[in-house]
Amino acid sequence: MEKEEVATGHTFFGMYDYLVVGAGLFGSVFAHEAALKGKKVMVIEKRDHIAGNIYTKEVEGIQVHEYGAHIFHTSDKEIWDYVTQFAEFNRYTNSPVANYKGEIYNLPFNMNTFNKLWGVVTPAEAQAKIDEQRAVLNSKIPENLEEQAISLVGTDIYEKLIKDYTEKQWGKPTTELPAFIIRRLPVRLTYDNNYFNDTYQGIPIGGYTQIVEKMLAHENIDVETGIDFFDKKGEYLKSFPKIVFTGMIDQFFDYEFGELEYRSLHFDTEILNVENYQGNAVVNYTDAETPYTRIIEHKHFEFGMQDKTIITKEYSKTWTRGDEPYYPVNNERNNHLYKEYQKLAAKQKNVIFGGRLGQYCYYDMHQVIAAALQCVKGEFGE
Ligand code: FAD
Ligand code: UDP
Numbered sequence: 001m002e003k004e005e006v007a008t009g010h011t012f013f014g015m016y017d018y019l020v021v022g023a024g025l026f027g028s029v030f031a032h033e034a035a036l037k038g039k040k041v042m043v044i045e046k047r048d049h050i051a052g053n054i055y056t057k058e059v060e061g062i063q064v065h066e067y068g069a070h071i072f073h074t075s076d077k078e079i080w081d082y083v084t085q086f087a088e089f090n091r092y093t094n095s096p097v098a099n100y101k102g103e104i105y106n107l108p109f110n111m112n113t114f115n116k117l118w119g120v121v122t123p124a125e126a127q128a129k130i131d132e133q134r135a136v137l138n139s140k141i142p143e144n145l146e147e148q149a150i151s152l153v154g155t156d157i158y159e160k161l162i163k164d165y166t167e168k169q170w171g172k173p174t175t176e177l178p179a180f181i182i183r184r185l186p187v188r189l190t191y192d193n194n195y196f197n198d199t200y201q202g203i204p205i206g207g208y209t210q211i212v213e214k215m216l217a218h219e220n221i222d223v224e225t226g227i228d229f230f231d232k233k234g235e236y237l238k239s240f241p242k243i244v245f246t247g248m249i250d251q252f253f254d255y256e257f258g259e260l261e262y263r264s265l266h267f268d269t270e271i272l273n274v275e276n277y278q279g280n281a282v283v284n285y286t287d288a289e290t291p292y293t294r295i296i297e298h299k300h301f302e303f304g305m306q307d308k309t310i311i312t313k314e315y316s317k318t319w320t321r322g323d324e325p326y327y328p329v330n331n332e333r334n335n336h337l338y339k340e341y342q343k344l345a346a347k348q349k350n351v352i353f354g355g356r357l358g359q360y361c362y363y364d365m366h367q368v369i370a371a372a373l374q375c376v377k378g379e380f381g382e
Helices: 003-008 025-036 077-083 111-118 123-137 145-170 179-184 209-216 233-239 332-347 365-380
Strands: 018-021 041-045 056-059 062-065 072-074 097-100 103-106 200-202 221-225 242-245 262-272 282-285 294-297 309-318 351-353
Touching: 018 025, 018 233, 025 041, 025 209, 025 221, 025 242, 025 365, 062 309, 072 077, 072 365, 077 365, 097 145, 103 111, 103 145, 111 123, 111 145, 123 145, 145 179, 145 309
Parallel strands: 018 041, 018 242, 041 221, 097 282, 242 351
Antiparallel strands: 056 062, 072 200, 097 103, 262 309, 282 294, 294 309
């Protein structure tokens, strides 16, 4: 037993510079960079594996995205260079299709979508159709997701491809959701089905888990899975000089001001004895009747040629305590409440809150890496 341990009764006292709570992308980038600076880091993770929501697992020779489709995309060369240190990426370009009651439309909203829906051929014809339909808004500045959607693509697309999908995904009327959510999707007057506008895009060959494995494979880092921070919160706070916390910020403060809202998911995965089930990696079901939001067919992320295939149906559900909180719901009420938690966080000098849950922010992977590297700069300088 260490000398300090005997003196304080705290198992880890004096052994580490940092405790990182959560072995997802934020925690792992931080741990990796801190280790490179010579710091000793303990990482704890409550799941039985590392990599958080980007975790992939090989089944039947196929990389299965266990927590939903993950496509890496960024326009920031620094972030692309950073992530490609840890894996080689393939040329996958995300181009999901929407299935509305058996009718198939290309996403994001582009000339292929407009042509299929309206028979228009030129960008000018498509724009005229959108302008005609958005007139229902009377030039009002969009204040919610419904108004923003109609203003971008008109009422037909809103009704067939946005309204029901969004209400299934978020469990709220589109009039009660923030406009920014729909602005994640490009709208283009070109025949281009690329879901992202970013310069760099792809899927790591061999899956995402290896990225986090490599980040954490350093002699200065110890990792323990199956450990929940809240089982020994008091002890951890006393034993580690600094903590990087990537779990839920409201839970950290024992929901003192009430719960932030999250959206949870349920994944239903099947191995099928067919070579090609749906012909695309991602198909969104945009009607209200289909209970799931999308089906992903994992082999298509890597152009797989296996005899079998693996599909996952993704169902969205209300989060209640104990469920996995996959999405923050960044509406006005929750953002306001989060600000109150941020004030508490500012007083907690030895704890850094990071990532989708710690910062209560609808971050994509490239944004999480950027936020973690920013945090590293804050700790260690350039
Ligand atoms: P997480 O990955 O959630 O990691 C946090 C970790 O902390 C988890 O492993 C959790 O178990 C652990 N933890 C929490 N509380 C505790 C505790 N009390 N004790 C111990 N451990 C704890 N991004 C993209 O760029 N492209 C995509 O295509 C994309 N698709 C997505 C699809 C879905 C369905 C979802 C949900 C997200 C998607 N994302 C995508 C976003 C991406 O998953 C996140 O940006 C990223 O994984 C967030 O990393 P993180 O470290 O902040 O959080
Ligand atoms: N969206 C939609 N129809 C679609 C795909 C997306 O209405 O077919 C809306 C929906 O509100 C969704 C948002 O666009 O929540 C953002 O979509 P994205 O694919 O970025 O969501 P994520 O992959 O993060 O769940």
